[in-house]
Amino acid sequence: MPSLSYIAALNQALRDEMARDERVCIFGEDVCLGLTGITKGLAEAHGTGRVVDTPLSEQAFTSLATGAAIAGQRPVVEFQIPSLLYLVFEQIANQAHKFSLMTGGQASVPVTYLVPGSGSRSGMAGQHSDHPYSLLAHVGVKTAVPATPSDAYGLLLSAIREPDPVAVFAPTLLMGTSEEIDGDLDAVPLGSARTHREGTDVTVVAVGHLVPVALQVAADLADEASVEVIDPRTVYPVDWETLGKSISRTGRLVVIDDSNRMCGFGAEIAATAAEEFGLAVPPKRVSRPDGAVIPYALNLDHALLPDALELTEAIRAVLRR
Amino acid sequence: MRLIREFEEHCLEMAVTGTIVGGIHPYIGQEAVAVGVSAHLRKDDVITSTHRGHGHVLAKGADPKRALAELYGASTGLNRGRGGSMHAADVGLGIYGANGIVGAGAPIAVGAAWAARRQGRDQQVAVAYFGDGALSQGVVLEAFNLAALWSLPVLFVCENNGYAISLPVDRGLAGDPVRRAAGFGLTAAAVDGMDVEAVAEAAGRAVAACRAGRGPHFLECATYRFRGHHTVEHLMGINYRDEAEVASWTARDPLARQRARLAPAVADEVDAEIAALIAEAVAFAGSSPGSDPRDALDYLYAGMVPTRPGA
Structure with a gap:
């Protein structure tokens, strides 16, 4: 049985969805380099027109993804630090999440917020160690916290395909783990325990x-x-x-x-x-x-x-x- | 301009009677900006608007009947009564919504422009409207940077009406807006926002340059709101503007200025046409049904979530 690491699973999900759906694009810091490991090789495969290194402007690129999503793209936004979600809470909770209801269902905002390295990073102290998934659940943003590589693959796939904003948290303490995979990887529906x-x-x-x-x-x-x-x-x-x-x-x-x-x-x-x-x-x-x-x-x-x-x-x- | 003016005059009355709940942020006095810019926009161009958005939305082509119905909270409204004044949108017309947070629309417009280019719609532009107050929002400056960095077809329209809520611009803004925008690499200009032809001329140049792939532009329109920031100010008896100042700007009413350029018969014809449109809108909105309270969470998600009730 082949072994699949948690990071490779997320990478594979992005790779497969980008190949399947031309609308999928990635925004974030150091995503072309693949600093977190998750986007590694994607810029080479799909070009820097679809895998976009952004300046350190989390608020702007989060809402940029909202605008692009309304205009027909399927953006994935990567945040290097979980606490960056506090910076973009307005853009996620108040803009992207509310757009569908506020417009009476005229359009939805299919953006995936990918948060690798969430939770304690052992020694990264106060501003890099939060695990703020409850906050997003509280405001009603669909939120996944996959526990295994196969779930990481399947939930990220579903997140990207979902017509609404979805946050996917990858806990730091799982990112080094692997799983023996028996059979094909598949999408995991949101809301299935x-x-x-x-x-x-x-x-x-x-x-x-x-x-x-x-x-x-x-x-x-x-x-x-x-x-x-x-x-x-x-x-x-x-x-x-x-x-x-x-x-x-x-x-x-x-x-x-x-x-x-x-x-x-x-x-x-x-x-x-x-x-x-x-x-x-x-x-x-x-x-x-x-x-x-x-x-x-x-x-x-x-x-x-x-x-x-x-x-x-x-x-x-x-x-x- | 006449349509926006009469639409808003009616809204002001309805905000007093309570037919329009939540009050409005009146655009009266600033009509030349939305109309001058929109003269150059096509249906597939995108705009993001502000809390003071009626003018932008109507000028971009939203149906006045459905816009008014939205403010009445009717199910026939642009947003089916779910958005109201501060979120009026017509996505099919490229109107990505008025917005309740100052400056929040700017990066959304940049995203729409990015998507247009990605999808090969090279001729499309996105217009981000905001006020002088939004120049103090970091996300707007971040949006300038991204648009300039990636040379996106965005026109940033700053309606400088002199006040960020009650704070005069000279107490809220360091430096000069045009120079600030130019510093980000935007092609920036200032124009008399009380003259629709001046706005149209400047916006025409900027929009054409955006369509030609010459990167993002910035247009500062010097304008003035004849009313308060929000209708609640009137109720509270709040006043922070000098009477002489208000009078000096109302004397420059963009509608009066444009009327003087038209043959009286043409102007009268426009007035009559608008009066009929408004009457039609009032009749439509007034006879439109509301929504069932059991449907209050409709449209929360495009994909299903079985939302649990609160009790």
Whole structure:
């Protein structure tokens, strides 16, 4: 079985979509060089007319993509740093996302925002270590956080084909991973969760790089408990049907995601489960603390991130009740 | 110009009666700019507009009936009542929308121009309208840079009406707009924005140069809004402009100036034609149905998302 790396999967998705659809083009910083690895070789293959190095003008090139999309292109915009999304929140949340409704459906804005290197980069400190997918989910931008190379390929493909703006976050801690691929790669529909491990005692909902962490914890706890691990794959829209079935069956829920706690993705999953899914015991969240700013020193950085130990304790806590 | 003026006079009344909710940002006084520029635009050219957008939208060819219906919140409106004054759009006519954020349309216009070139539509231009206040928005300056860097067919039209909301331009803007634009490599000029023929002449040169592939242009139009920034100012009794200043500009009313150039019979004919158009628009908007509140989130996405209700 061939091995596929996470970065190669994203690169392949771009390569395939650019070959399939002439409208697909790429904007971003250092994209011709392929500094993040994701766009490597695409300028050589498709020319600098379609793979466009931009100056460091995130706000302008984000809205430039909006204008180009309304005019018939399918732009992919790469951001080198997740915090750049704060800079372009106006352009994404207030312009691109609202265009369809505000114009009464006259046109939509099919742009993909690609955010590689999201989450802690171990030592990159306060302004390079956020993982702000919950923010986009909150305003209603379709948002994917793929956990495996094949999902990265499939979700990016779907993002580019979607008629609305879609953000795709590639967590730093996954970008060095690989997967043995059995069969063909294919598109993964937005809003479809993936049950990675079936179980009967507790449902663990894990996002992004915390999916492999959750799977390891579930394996380690196999003698104690039967843990079901579900990756929602897109944090907006959420596959409530798959989550609801699992949570209703196990009656117990732990959510682990790398958001800040207040209004984070985990809060929404826990709230919906409490309202609708008949929890037997109160749910648990494992997240970053409220309003976390990641400090520089490595031990401090790691101290604020959700990890296997916290997840293990949370699972045991919901099982004890 | 007469159409925009009468359209807005009616809107002002309707903003008072509450038929138009949210108030409007009146364009009255600035009509020569939109009309002078639009005289050179084709249907497939793109414009991005501002919060003060009625003039740009109508001058680009939007149907006054549907424009007014939009302001009435009717389902027959340009945006099916989902956009209102600040977001009026007709994408099929290249009108990528009025915009509620100052300066936000500039990079969108640059994107439309980029796409036109990419798609081989070399003759197409994009016009970005904005005010003097937008020259203080970083994204506008970034848009200048991208357009100049890639030599895109964009005409940036700065309507300098002297005030960024209430802040006079001399307290909000360092340097000179034309020199600032020229510094980015735009071909820049200033024109009397109260004279539709002067605007048309300058815009004609700029648009032709854009179509000929001679890169982006910038046109500063010196103009004045005869009314407040927004209709709410009148209700609040806010006044920050000197009466003599207002009088000196209203004396230069672009409509009066143009009327003087026309034979009286022609001018009267135009007035009568516009009165009929407005009456038709008022009748259309007034008899148009609203939308069902259950459909309030229609058009949120082009692709499906099963949106959960709030309660």
